[in-house]
Amino acid sequence: xxxxxxxxxxxxxxxxxxxxxxxxxxxxxxxxxxxxxxxxxxxxxxxxxxxxxxxxxxxxxxxxxxxxxxxxxxxxxxxxxxxxxxxxxxxxxxxxxxxxxxxxxxxxxxxxxxxxxxxxxxxxxxxxxxxxxxxxxxxxxxxxxxxxxxxxxxxxxxxxxxxxxxxxxxxxxxxxxxxxxxxxxxxxxxxxxxxxxxxxxxxxxxxxxxxxxxxxxxxxxxxxxxxxxxxxxxxxxxxxxxxxxxxxxxxxxxxxxxxxxxxxxxxxxxxxxxxxxxxxxxxxxxxxxxxxxxxxxxxxxxxxxxxxxxxxxxxx
Amino acid sequence: xxxxxxxxxxxxxxxxxxxxxxxxxxxxxxxxxxxxxxxxxxxxxxxxxxxxxxxxxxxxxxxxxxxxxxxxxxxxxxxxxxxxxxxxxxxxxxxxxxxxxxxxxxxxxxxxxxxxxxxxxxxxxxxxxxxxxxxxxxxxxxxxxxxxxxxxxxxxxxxxxxxxxxxxxxxxxxxxxxxxxxxxxxxxxxxxxxxxxxxxxxxxxxxxxxxxxxxxxxxxxxxxxxxxxxxxxxxxxxxxxxxxxxxx
Ligand SMILES: Cc1cc2nc3c(=O)[nH]c(=O)nc-3n(C[C@H](O)[C@H](O)[C@H](O)COP(=O)(O)OP(=O)(O)OC[C@H]3O[C@@H](n4cnc5c(N)ncnc54)[C@H](O)[C@@H]3O)c2cc1C
Ligand SMILES: Nc1ncnc2c1ncn2[C@@H]1O[C@H](COP(=O)(O)O)[C@@H](O)[C@H]1O
Numbered sequence: 001x002x003x004x005x006x007x008x009x010x011x012x013x014x015x016x017x018x019x020x021x022x023x024x025x026x027x028x029x030x031x032x033x034x035x036x037x038x039x040x041x042x043x044x045x046x047x048x049x050x051x052x053x054x055x056x057x058x059x060x061x062x063x064x065x066x067x068x069x070x071x072x073x074x075x076x077x078x079x080x081x082x083x084x085x086x087x088x089x090x091x092x093x094x095x096x097x098x099x100x101x102x103x104x105x106x107x108x109x110x111x112x113x114x115x116x117x118x119x120x121x122x123x124x125x126x127x128x129x130x131x132x133x134x135x136x137x138x139x140x141x142x143x144x145x146x147x148x149x150x151x152x153x154x155x156x157x158x159x160x161x162x163x164x165x166x167x168x169x170x171x172x173x174x175x176x177x178x179x180x181x182x183x184x185x186x187x188x189x190x191x192x193x194x195x196x197x198x199x200x201x202x203x204x205x206x207x208x209x210x211x212x213x214x215x216x217x218x219x220x221x222x223x224x225x226x227x228x229x230x231x232x233x234x235x236x237x238x239x240x241x242x243x244x245x246x247x248x249x250x251x252x253x254x255x256x257x258x259x260x261x262x263x264x265x266x267x268x269x270x271x272x273x274x275x276x277x278x279x280x281x282x283x284x285x286x287x288x289x290x291x292x293x294x295x296x297x298x299x300x301x302x303x304x305x306x307x308x309x310x311x312x313x314x315x316x
Numbered sequence: 317x318x319x320x321x322x323x324x325x326x327x328x329x330x331x332x333x334x335x336x337x338x339x340x341x342x343x344x345x346x347x348x349x350x351x352x353x354x355x356x357x358x359x360x361x362x363x364x365x366x367x368x369x370x371x372x373x374x375x376x377x378x379x380x381x382x383x384x385x386x387x388x389x390x391x392x393x394x395x396x397x398x399x400x401x402x403x404x405x406x407x408x409x410x411x412x413x414x415x416x417x418x419x420x421x422x423x424x425x426x427x428x429x430x431x432x433x434x435x436x437x438x439x440x441x442x443x444x445x446x447x448x449x450x451x452x453x454x455x456x457x458x459x460x461x462x463x464x465x466x467x468x469x470x471x472x473x474x475x476x477x478x479x480x481x482x483x484x485x486x487x488x489x490x491x492x493x494x495x496x497x498x499x500x501x502x503x504x505x506x507x508x509x510x511x512x513x514x515x516x517x518x519x520x521x522x523x524x525x526x527x528x529x530x531x532x533x534x535x536x537x538x539x540x541x542x543x544x545x546x547x548x549x550x551x552x553x554x555x556x557x558x559x560x561x562x563x564x
Contacts, residue, residue: 071453103446106448137535139530141531183480199564242472247329247434277561294542298544300547
């Protein structure tokens with residue numbers, strides 16, 4: 001019995017979502033009265049995991065795992081689950097984690113629930129709360145006995161520090177043969193990605209044209225935010241497709257979502273419903289987005305945004 | 317080449333979401349059902365591959381009879397054959413097991429699923445199928461080329477794309493990018509007529525028991541009224557974000 005957390009890292013650094021997954025794992029382990037272990041691939045930093053309460057840190061240092069591979073990682077996890085006799089596995093909601101989770105669940109024949117937004121309401125029966133219907137509803141979902149896999153929705157639980165002087169153990173999984181290999185990874189450099197961002201600054205057709213995005217980028221820079229856009233904006237090629245959020249685009253579950261010149265169509269809201277705090281800046285007081293917003297400014301973006309940037313800079 | 321496209325029958329996003337039977341079931345009354353958008357991107361790609369890869373395209377759904385409307389639409393879009401596995405789609409696990417069982421009897425070279433469905437949004441079925449069948453797997457798939465038995469795929473990752481190569485059989489989770497929205501095929505009269513002649517096979521389910529079940533649904537609490545700040549009082553907005561919402 002025990003909780004196992006998959007700790008995601010990149011270039012020898014943990015992702016923020018990994019600390020959140022570990023915080024969740026720790027809280028769950030406490031509720032179940034068991035221990036929590038973290039599994040780390042090729043990352044030498046163990047100290048920062050102690051801060052989030054891991055009882056044990058299991059490390060796999062092996063060049064075979066240098067690049068993420070859903071197949072290799074899930075087979076390695078399955079082995080660790082067996083040797084640790086884990087009963088629950090916690091993952092984040094990153095692209096890689098969700099990729100891995102479903103695969104792992106197939107291999108281990110276990111129950112799996114994604115988009116989980118809180119610690120189980122009860123342990124016996126095991127009932128977790130998750131979002132569904134593009135965040136328009138929640139479901140209390142029961143998971144049957146046996147191995148359970150949970151992926152935690154980003155920014156839903158938060159990072160909670162609780163120091164634990166974890167033991168560290170290394171693990172050598174069996175080699176998994178796979179004819180699948182990564183050839184190339186192309187990354188946009190320098191910018192913060194929507195999935196990793198605490199704050200997302202998003203703009204729509206109200207901005208009139210791609211030449212006006214300078215102020216959006218500048219606001220994002222000031223706040224340390226990622227930039228995003230509505231679907232027509234990416235369809236018209238004003239912004240790259242990777243920035244399109246909504247039903248047919250990316251989901252956003254940031255702490256703060258700032259929507260500028262976006263009307264708030266239901267398909268757009270479908271992607272951002274799970275963001276915590278929403279600020280809407282729109283010249284039309286009747287824009288439907290105001291109904292979904294926490295804070296709003298009725299005004300012209302071309303006046304409001306430059307001034308907002310000034311004021312934010314003044315405060316620093 | 318034999319392609320299977322798994323289709324999920326989902327409520328249109330503009331549908332009202334309500335629950336019945338003591339909030340334990342989705343109220344489908346008056347709801348319009350559509351092909352899950354991510355699946356439609358995949359289906360379009362499959363139809364293109366009929367030409368480029370001399371592919372044969374089967375669409376499959378696990379569900380009750382009401383799902384046949386969208387299967388007919390898939391046939392009108394260009395699939396050759398439709399299969400419905402006759403049972404309620406109870407959870408991702410049981411759906412994937414039904415699909416796995418079907419794939420044991422017919423060997424598909426490529427299984428296309430959507431990255432996630434817009435009803436339960438689990439993103440679970442494609443990975444489960446791949447894990448159960450021990451096939452290669454690429455989700456969030458934004459490009460796919462198959463030559464002979466080798467597939468080259470691109471996957472959207474946080475902040476970029478990852479390109480990989482593998483042998484078929486392969487399961488992908490499709491999304492926008494694999495084809496664009498403007499590429500989606502709107503069935504014409506001829507397609508609709510031809511769809512009527514195409515086979516729609518109903519298979520008996522294995523009735524595999526689910527591993528998860530929705531006990532109770534509830535909607536988010538009603539939002540409190542938006543707090544409006546005047547455009548000439550932006551300091552107030554910053555204060556609210558800093559001290560009330562504590563997000564900056
Ligand atoms: C099947 C389907 C799927 C879809 N999926 C998505 C999706 O994933 N994501 C998505 O975003 N959309 C999606 N859409 C489209 C969606 O319905 C809307 O058309 C779209 O979101 C509108 O984009 P917008 O708000 O940028 O533009 P508009 O609706 O044109 O709104 C522009 C807004 O800017 C405001 N404005 C104008 N000038 C100013 C100014 N100077 N200052 C401040 N505000 C100003 C206007 O008042 C208006 O509210 C989908 C539609 C369909 C049918
Ligand atoms: N009942 C079903 N029948 C056939 N395919 C399905 C079904 N449910 C889900 N799928 C496939 O699995 C994908 C992901 O669904 P989900 O795991 O529910 O998010 C969908 O886009 C479909 O391709």
